[in-house]
Every structure is written in C-alpha cells, then in structure tokens.
Amino acid sequence: MNRLEFMQELEALLSDISQSEKEEALQYYNDYLNDAGVENEEEVLESLGTPERLAKVIKEGLSDNASNGEFTETGYRDHYTQEEKQEVVKAGDKKSLSTGMIVLIIILCILASPLIISIATGVLGAGAGILIGIVGIFFGIAVTGFALFITAIVLVAVGIGSLFSIPLAGICLIGAGLLIGGLSLIFIWLTVWMCGTAIPWVIRTLADLIGKIFHGKGEKA
Structure with missing residues (x-):
C-alpha cells in the first residue's frame, strides 16, 4: 500500500469524528510523511501500521483525552504521560510536605519558647551567682590577707619594744608576727592570682x- 492509498483509507475510516479533528489528523500524518522523505516513506508507513489500526488508536485517544492531547506517530495521546503525571503529583506532595514541616517547626518553636526562656534565665542566674560568689571569695581573701599583714606588723613592733623589758615575750611576739606575716603573704598571693587569672x-x-x-536561640528563630 502506497502513501495515497493509506491516506485515502485513513480519511474514510475517520469519517465518524468531527471535521476539524479529521483534518488535523490527516494534516499531521501528511506532514509526518513529508518530513520523513520519499526514501523513507515505505518504512514510515510500516511503522504506522494499517489504516484500520491507526484510525482505531486515534479514535480511542480522542475519546480518552478530549482536547488535552496531541497527534503523534503512534496516534493521539495526552500531553502528559503516566510517568509525567506521577512526577507532577510527587512534586505537589513534596511541596505540601515541605510547607507542613515548616508550620510544624514554627509551632514547636512557639510551644518550646517558655522552656527556652526558663533555661536561659536559669543559666544567667547560675552564672551571676557563681560570679558573685567568686567575687565574694576574692574580697574575703583580700581582706583576710590585709588584716593578717597589719596584725603581723603590729606583733613585730610590739615584740621589738618588749625585748628590752621582757625579752622572752618580745621574742615570742616577733615569732608570731613573722608567722602571721608569712600567712598573710599567702593570702596576698591568692588575691593577686584571683584578680589576674581566676576572675x-x-x-x-x-x-x-x-x-x-543566645546565638543558638537566634538561629532557631
């Protein structure tokens, strides 16, 4: 069967569809054969099958897809293949899922905000307490060292004065003063260390x- 006979028979078999659809179908397959060239005409006709088969496929495609499809070398099909439809559905599901996840995260952040604020307040309070405690220890050590140093000076001075009247008492007072002075130096060293390193x-x-x-809290927000 040559091209003319194929197209005439196809036209006759498509007589029961609308005139515009029939003309569109015939125009498509004529153009398809023209694009293939005369040298490939026989091979293209074989690939299209019989006019009866092609007409049947065209009619079934038209009834299934109405105006949402197009003519192809295998008949009339929907613009979207089944795989493409599935991809569209999947994309929609992913978009809905992403939106749902965002809303869920926002809700969780709102519900968790009192707990986050409480924890942050507790940490700030604990930090302030620790700092105040260390500062208190610092001042206590500093005052103790200063007091011991003054006491050591007084004892040594009194001991020196007592050497002439009560030598034994004077020696004891000087020894006690030196001992307390050494202890005061330890407290003074602790004061300097805390001031320069610990605090x-x-x-x-x-x-x-x-x-x-607060940085982590800002990022979550």
Whole structure:
C-alpha cells in the first residue's frame, strides 16, 4: 500500500469524528510523511501500521483525552504521560510536605519558647551567682590577707619594744608576727592570682556560654 492509498483509507475510516479533528489528523500524518522523505516513506508507513489500526488508536485517544492531547506517530495521546503525571503529583506532595514541616517547626518553636526562656534565665542566674560568689571569695581573701599583714606588723613592733623589758615575750611576739606575716603573704598571693587569672577566666567562660545560648536561640528563630 502506497502513501495515497493509506491516506485515502485513513480519511474514510475517520469519517465518524468531527471535521476539524479529521483534518488535523490527516494534516499531521501528511506532514509526518513529508518530513520523513520519499526514501523513507515505505518504512514510515510500516511503522504506522494499517489504516484500520491507526484510525482505531486515534479514535480511542480522542475519546480518552478530549482536547488535552496531541497527534503523534503512534496516534493521539495526552500531553502528559503516566510517568509525567506521577512526577507532577510527587512534586505537589513534596511541596505540601515541605510547607507542613515548616508550620510544624514554627509551632514547636512557639510551644518550646517558655522552656527556652526558663533555661536561659536559669543559666544567667547560675552564672551571676557563681560570679558573685567568686567575687565574694576574692574580697574575703583580700581582706583576710590585709588584716593578717597589719596584725603581723603590729606583733613585730610590739615584740621589738618588749625585748628590752621582757625579752622572752618580745621574742615570742616577733615569732608570731613573722608567722602571721608569712600567712598573710599567702593570702596576698591568692588575691593577686584571683584578680589576674581566676576572675577573668570565669567572666570569659560565662560570656561565651551566654553567647552560645543566645546565638543558638537566634538561629532557631
């Protein structure tokens, strides 16, 4: 069967569809054969099958897809294949899922905000308490060292004065003064160490901890 006979028979078999659809179908397959060229005409006709089969496929496609499809070399089909439809559905599901997850995260953040604030307040209170406690210890050690140093000076001075009247008592007072002076030097050293090392380290540690808490909270928000 040559091209003319194929197209005439196809036209006759499509006589029961609308005129516009029939003309569109015939125009499509004529153009398809023209694009293939005369040298490939026989091979293309074989790939299309018989006019009866092609007409049947075209009619079934038209009844299934109405105006939502197009003519192809295998008949009339929907614009979207089954796989493409599934991809569209999946994309819609992913979008809905993503929106739902965002809403859920926002709700969880709102519900958890009182707990986060309570924890942050507790940490701040504990940090402030620790800092105040360390500062109190610092001042206690400093005052104790200063008091011991003054006491040592007084004892040594009194002991020296007593050497001429009561030598034994004077020697004891001087010894006690020197002992207390040595103890005062230990307290003075602790005061200098806390002022230069311990207190700055505590302040830096608390600042870093508070910064991490509020930084993490900002990121979550």
